[in-house]
Amino acid sequence: MTLRLKINLIVGALTLLFVATMIGLELRAAKDSVHEETVAANRVAAQLLDRTAWRYAAQGTPAMLAFLQSVGRIRSNDILLFDTGNQELYRSPPSPYKAGRDAPDWFSRLISPPASMRSIQFPDGRLEVHANASRAVLDAWDEMAWLAGGALAMLALVNGLVFWGVGRAVRPLGRIVTALDSLQAGRFDVVLPPLPGREAAAIGSAFNRMTAQLQQHIETEKRAVRAERQLSDSRALTRWIEQHIEQSVTAMRSMALSIAQRSATQAGEQPALAAGLQSNAQAAQLIADEASRLYDAMHGIIPRLTPLVLDSFGLAEALADLAERSRVAHPTLALTLQVALGDAALSPEAALALYRAAQEGLTNALRHGRASAVTLALQADAARLTLTVSDNGVGPPAAAAPPDDGHYGLRWLAQRAQALGGQLQLLPLQPHGALLRVQLPLDAAAAATADTTLPPPPPSPATAGPQPEPAITVSASQTTCPP
Numbered sequence: 001m002t003l004r005l006k007i008n009l010i011v012g013a014l015t016l017l018f019v020a021t022m023i024g025l026e027l028r029a030a031k032d033s034v035h036e037e038t039v040a041a042n043r044v045a046a047q048l049l050d051r052t053a054w055r056y057a058a059q060g061t062p063a064m065l066a067f068l069q070s071v072g073r074i075r076s077n078d079i080l081l082f083d084t085g086n087q088e089l090y091r092s093p094p095s096p097y098k099a100g101r102d103a104p105d106w107f108s109r110l111i112s113p114p115a116s117m118r119s120i121q122f123p124d125g126r127l128e129v130h131a132n133a134s135r136a137v138l139d140a141w142d143e144m145a146w147l148a149g150g151a152l153a154m155l156a157l158v159n160g161l162v163f164w165g166v167g168r169a170v171r172p173l174g175r176i177v178t179a180l181d182s183l184q185a186g187r188f189d190v191v192l193p194p195l196p197g198r199e200a201a202a203i204g205s206a207f208n209r210m211t212a213q214l215q216q217h218i219e220t221e222k223r224a225v226r227a228e229r230q231l232s233d234s235r236a237l238t239r240w241i242e243q244h245i246e247q248s249v250t251a252m253r254s255m256a257l258s259i260a261q262r263s264a265t266q267a268g269e270q271p272a273l274a275a276g277l278q279s280n281a282q283a284a285q286l287i288a289d290e291a292s293r294l295y296d297a298m299h300g301i302i303p304r305l306t307p308l309v310l311d312s313f314g315l316a317e318a319l320a321d322l323a324e325r326s327r328v329a330h331p332t333l334a335l336t337l338q339v340a341l342g343d344a345a346l347s348p349e350a351a352l353a354l355y356r357a358a359q360e361g362l363t364n365a366l367r368h369g370r371a372s373a374v375t376l377a378l379q380a381d382a383a384r385l386t387l388t389v390s391d392n393g394v395g396p397p398a399a400a401a402p403p404d405d406g407h408y409g410l411r412w413l414a415q416r417a418q419a420l421g422g423q424l425q426l427l428p429l430q431p432h433g434a435l436l437r438v439q440l441p442l443d444a445a446a447a448a449t450a451d452t453t454l455p456p457p458p459p460s461p462a463t464a465g466p467q468p469e470p471a472i473t474v475s476a477s478q479t480t481c482p483p
Helices: 003-057 061-071 105-111 134-184 198-269 271-304 308-313 315-329 348-368 408-419 442-446
Strands: 077-083 088-091 117-122 125-131 334-340 373-380 384-391 423-428 434-441 472-474
Touching: 003 061, 003 077, 003 105, 003 117, 003 125, 003 134, 061 077, 061 088, 061 125, 105 134, 134 198, 198 271, 308 315, 308 348, 315 334, 315 348, 315 373, 348 373, 348 384, 348 408, 348 434, 408 423, 408 434, 434 442
Parallel strands: 334 373, 423 472
Antiparallel strands: 077 088, 077 125, 117 125, 373 384, 384 434, 423 434
């Protein structure tokens, strides 16, 4: 059932109730009026006849009969004359008013007053005056019929006007429903024009605001999907570099070293071919050296690639993403992440350095330390930022500084920490495990670093002169938990 039809039914029911109430009140008034008119007319007629009938009665019944015939009908009364033997001698003629018509019996019974009769006795007979309300009832019926007809006409007119007015009032709702159907069908750019009426205009304005917000949310979701896709592509590229190029370069270097060793061995066993084999050994060694430089250069590029999630969502979300990926890759690892940055602001350089420190700490704990539990924590106080990665693995090496070939990531991180005014420490935990700690001054971490450039990867030892060691502190102190 439509809203338009509901409103029409409600208005029709109220109109019918009003009409029924008016008709009920009119019926009561008509009944009182008929009763008063009939009783009054009967009383007047009886009093008139009572005074005159005795004069004619003294002259005899013929004189009384002649008098009554000359008088005829007295308003709403029936006059009957009886002799002493109760024989009817006279009955007044019917009323000529609206002759031939009578109100329905049910209506007459509804409003007619109780029967009323007055009797006048005289020596030769009896005169009876009966109240007759048929004409008054017929008048009331005609008036009621006119009122009912007018009420029905008013009901039809009111309902027609209401149907037309409600149709105009709810017409904007049809446009709103059409717009909602379009929205359900996937058209999120639908916009409602200004609608007439305060309520419809408010609904239309709210609908347009909703679609605008929906479009913004959809665009945000699209950007998030694109960002996730780009992030996945970046991860895939990094994994491909690490898994394929690194393996290829390592295999190339291993084969070149193997060729160089065999050539050197065969040169000592076969003097006649020593010159050629020695040349082959030198060429193979050159290939191995170039492979080493390529390996170092590749590992110098990877840390400089800023993850998309870090640029898009910040350090806290990037660390959460790193922790989740680590849990998925290592289902048995118990990894705990604790981030409490507060309102600390980080520059892109500081965020990248801390993120790479977390990556390096996780990688070393899993690959070298064979840890089963790792805690990654980042917190900020009034003076500095501190990132710690603690594990329950075999712990760091006992040497005072890392080897040249195995800890390029730590060297790069130490250089970045120094450039930002901080430091990197690698400490053992008791009874076993390792703690990687990076501390950065909060002012330096929040400062703009537009003029700060990343340090180039160190050249291979085969082609470069002495280089300063990065500031990596490897302590043998018996630390039991990260500060």
